[in-house]
Amino acid sequence: MKVESIEYRSCHVDELRTYEKNPRRGDVARIAESLRARGQYRPLVVNRGTHTGREMEVLAGNHTLAAARSIGLDHVDVGIVDVDEQTARSIVVADNRLADLGGYDEATLAELLSDIDDLTGTGYSDADLQAILAGQETPEEKTDRDDAPPVPETPPMSSEGDVYELGPHRVWCGDSTNAGGVAEYLLYDGLVDCVWTDPPYGVSYVGKTKDSLTIENDGAAGLADLLQGAMGTLAVSAKPGSPVYVAHADTERVTFETAMRDAGLLVRQNLVWVKNTMVLGRSDFHYKHEPILYGETPPAPGSDEEAAAIEAREVDPAHPHGDRHEPILYGFTPGGKGRLGRGGARWFGDNKQTTVFEFPKPPRNADHPTMKPVDLVVAMLKNSCPPGGLVLDLFGGSGSTLIAAHHLGAKARLVELDPRYVDVICRRWQAHTGQVPIRGGEEVSFL
Incomplete structure (x- = not known):
C-alpha cells in the first residue's frame, strides 16, 4: 500500500500516540534544545489509523513528540497519512534506517557549521566542529608555503577594481581606506572574525627587481593618513570582539598605535617575531625581530569584558615596554564575546602562548622585503580565528595571510592596492594549490 495523500495540520500533543515498536533510541534532550532554539521546522508523520485500529500514531518523529512534551509545547505540526500495518512498519523502519545509510562530505559540513554563529540546537557543539576540522586532510601543497613568485616585469594582468575568487578566498585590487569598497567586494558573506595585516612601514623599501619596485604607500609622508583610513576600515569590517594583529616597524x-586608538581599537600587547638571522642595516644594533601589535575594539559598556580590558591595559611596571620581541599589534573589535585577559570565547589557543614567536625568515623576499613567514601567521591565527572563520588583511602584499588562512581551513579576504602584487597573490595561490583564480565568473590563469 502506498501513501495516497497527506493532510497537514497542527495537532495537540495529547491527540498523538507514539509508535508501539519504535526501534530508534533518539537523543530527546538535544531535540528539545533544537526546538527551543529554532522551533519545529519539519512535521511529524502520523498515521490516521483507519487500517490499523490505532488512531493518530506517530510513524516518524516519535522523539520530537517526546521532546515537545518535555518542554511544554501544546501543539506540533503533523502530516497525516492513512496506511495499513505493513506500510506503517515500512515507514518506521525506512525513516530510521535511510538516514543511517548516508554519509557526510566533511569539508562541506565543516564549512556549513562554521557559517553558523550559534551551534545550539544543531546537534553539534564547538568541540564537534573542532574535531571535524582536525580530522580533515591538510591541503596539498604543490609549492613551499613561503614561496612567493617574483613581481611581474611585464604589465600586470590585474587592474584596479578587479575581484578574484581563489577557492573560498577573495582578493580585491583596491584601496584599504575605502571602507565601502571593502564591504561591497569582500564582506558579501558577513563581517570578518579576525584581522592579520602588515601595512606599509613608511620606510620606502625598494625591491631588487629589475624595475626597482617600491612597495605601494611605503614612505614616511602620508603614513599617518593612510593608517588612519585603514584602521577606520578595519574597525567597521570586523565582528564585535574580533582579534586584530598589525605588523609594524618599531x-x-x-x-601605528595612534591610528589604532583613534579608530577605537584597544592596544593590548606588543608581540615579537624573532628571526633566525639578523638583518644587516645601518643601525647600531642589527635587527633580529619585528613587532606586531595585538589589540581589540572596545567591548560593550558595563560588561565583564570591558572590565577585563581595562585591567589588561594597565602597564606592568616590571615590563613597561616588553623585553624581547618584534611588535605585532593584536586586539579585538568593539563588543562581542571573547577571551579578554585569561578567558573568553574568542581565544582558541592554549595557556602556554608567550609574546615571542620564533620562526625563520622566508627564503625569498627580494620582491617584498617585509614578507612574513606563513607559519608565523598560522601560529597567531590559531589562537584567534574560529574554525572556518573569515580573516581580513587590508594590505595583501605577497599573500602570506591568504596562504596561512587556507592551511587553517579559514577564509581570507584580502585588499591589495598594487595590481602587480594582486598578480603575485593570484600566481602564488595557483602554483601552491593548482586551482585557477576566478574573475568575473571566468577562470584567469596566471601560470
Whole structure:
C-alpha cells in the first residue's frame, strides 16, 4: 500500500500516540534544545489509523513528540497519512534506517557549521566542529608555503577594481581606506572574525627587481593618513570582539598605535617575531625581530569584558615596554564575546602562548622585503580565528595571510592596492594549490 495523500495540520500533543515498536533510541534532550532554539521546522508523520485500529500514531518523529512534551509545547505540526500495518512498519523502519545509510562530505559540513554563529540546537557543539576540522586532510601543497613568485616585469594582468575568487578566498585590487569598497567586494558573506595585516612601514623599501619596485604607500609622508583610513576600515569590517594583529616597524610604533586608538581599537600587547638571522642595516644594533601589535575594539559598556580590558591595559611596571620581541599589534573589535585577559570565547589557543614567536625568515623576499613567514601567521591565527572563520588583511602584499588562512581551513579576504602584487597573490595561490583564480565568473590563469 502506498501513501495516497497527506493532510497537514497542527495537532495537540495529547491527540498523538507514539509508535508501539519504535526501534530508534533518539537523543530527546538535544531535540528539545533544537526546538527551543529554532522551533519545529519539519512535521511529524502520523498515521490516521483507519487500517490499523490505532488512531493518530506517530510513524516518524516519535522523539520530537517526546521532546515537545518535555518542554511544554501544546501543539506540533503533523502530516497525516492513512496506511495499513505493513506500510506503517515500512515507514518506521525506512525513516530510521535511510538516514543511517548516508554519509557526510566533511569539508562541506565543516564549512556549513562554521557559517553558523550559534551551534545550539544543531546537534553539534564547538568541540564537534573542532574535531571535524582536525580530522580533515591538510591541503596539498604543490609549492613551499613561503614561496612567493617574483613581481611581474611585464604589465600586470590585474587592474584596479578587479575581484578574484581563489577557492573560498577573495582578493580585491583596491584601496584599504575605502571602507565601502571593502564591504561591497569582500564582506558579501558577513563581517570578518579576525584581522592579520602588515601595512606599509613608511620606510620606502625598494625591491631588487629589475624595475626597482617600491612597495605601494611605503614612505614616511602620508603614513599617518593612510593608517588612519585603514584602521577606520578595519574597525567597521570586523565582528564585535574580533582579534586584530598589525605588523609594524618599531620606529613607527607611535604612528601605528595612534591610528589604532583613534579608530577605537584597544592596544593590548606588543608581540615579537624573532628571526633566525639578523638583518644587516645601518643601525647600531642589527635587527633580529619585528613587532606586531595585538589589540581589540572596545567591548560593550558595563560588561565583564570591558572590565577585563581595562585591567589588561594597565602597564606592568616590571615590563613597561616588553623585553624581547618584534611588535605585532593584536586586539579585538568593539563588543562581542571573547577571551579578554585569561578567558573568553574568542581565544582558541592554549595557556602556554608567550609574546615571542620564533620562526625563520622566508627564503625569498627580494620582491617584498617585509614578507612574513606563513607559519608565523598560522601560529597567531590559531589562537584567534574560529574554525572556518573569515580573516581580513587590508594590505595583501605577497599573500602570506591568504596562504596561512587556507592551511587553517579559514577564509581570507584580502585588499591589495598594487595590481602587480594582486598578480603575485593570484600566481602564488595557483602554483601552491593548482586551482585557477576566478574573475568575473571566468577562470584567469596566471601560470
